[in-house]
Amino acid sequence: MTFAEKFDSFVCEGDAIACEISGLEIVARIVRDDCPDTPDERQDGFWPSEYIGDPGFIGPGPNWRQRLADARKKAEAVMAAWCNGEWFYCGIVLSVAREGVTLDENAASLWGVEANYPGTDNSYLTEVANELLPEALDAARAALARLCAGREQQAAGG
Template sequence: MTLTERFQAFVCEGDSITCEVAGFEITARIVRDDCGDAPDERQDGFWPSLYKDSAGFIGAGPNHRARFDAAQARAEAIMEAWRKDEWFYCGIVLSIAREGIVLDAHAASLLGIEANYPDSANSHLDSVANELLPEALDTGRAAIQRLCTAVTTDEARA
C-alpha cells in the first residue's frame, strides 16, 4: 500500500498528493515547519571539521584538506540557498476521509524534512508520506469505530 501520486521535483507549501486505500481517501500535504532554526542549528556536524572529536569530522586519510574544502564549500552553498529561501524545512501531514467526510485532518505527520534541498528531486517526501500511511489508516479506522459506537449508543438510548 503506497501513495500512487508523487510530489514534484520542486514543491511549495500546500502542495498535496492523494490516494485511496481500503475505502479511505488520504491526502498528504506539505506544511512549512514553524521552527525557524537554520540548518547549522538543527544538525550536529553540519559544518565540516578536521578534528576527530567533532561531529563534522570528515575523516582522516589522503586528501583530507581537499575533502574538507569541498565539504566547507558545499555547506556554505546550502546555507546560502536556505537564506535565499530556495529550500525550506517542511512537514508532511496526512489527512483521512471516507466518502468525502474528513475523519481526521491531522491523522499522521512528520516535520523537519528538507524540501527543495539543493541537488534533490524531493523523492524523500514521497517516502515519508508512504511511511506515515499505515498510521493514518489506523487513525481513520479508529475514527470510524468511534462513530459507529456513538451511533449504536444513541440508537440504544432512543
C-alpha cells in the same frame, strides 16, 4: 499500498498528493515547518570539521584537506540557498476522509523534512508520505470505531 502520485521536483507549501485505500481517501500535504532554526542549528555536524571530537569530523584518510574544503563549500552553498529561500523545512501531514467526511485532519505527520533541498529531486517527500500511510490508516480506523460506537450509544438511547 502506496501513493501512485508523487510530489514534484519543486514543491510549495500546500502541495498535496492523494490516494484511496479501502474506501479511505488519504491526502499527504506539505506544511511549512514553523521552527525558525537554521540548518546548522538543527543538524549536529552541519559544518565540516578537521577535529576528531566534532560532530562534523570528516574522517582521516588521503586528501583530507581537499575533502574538508569541498565539504565546507557544499555546506556554505546549502546555507546560502536556505537563506535565499530556495529550500525550506516542512512537515508531511496526512489526513484521512471517507465519502468526503474528514475523519482526521492530522492522522500522521513527520516534521523537519527538507523540501527543495539543493541537489535533490524531492522523491523522498513521497517516500515519507508512504512510510506514514500505515499510521494514517490506523488513525482512520480508530476514528471510524469511535463514530460507530457513538452511533450505537445513540441508537440504544444513551
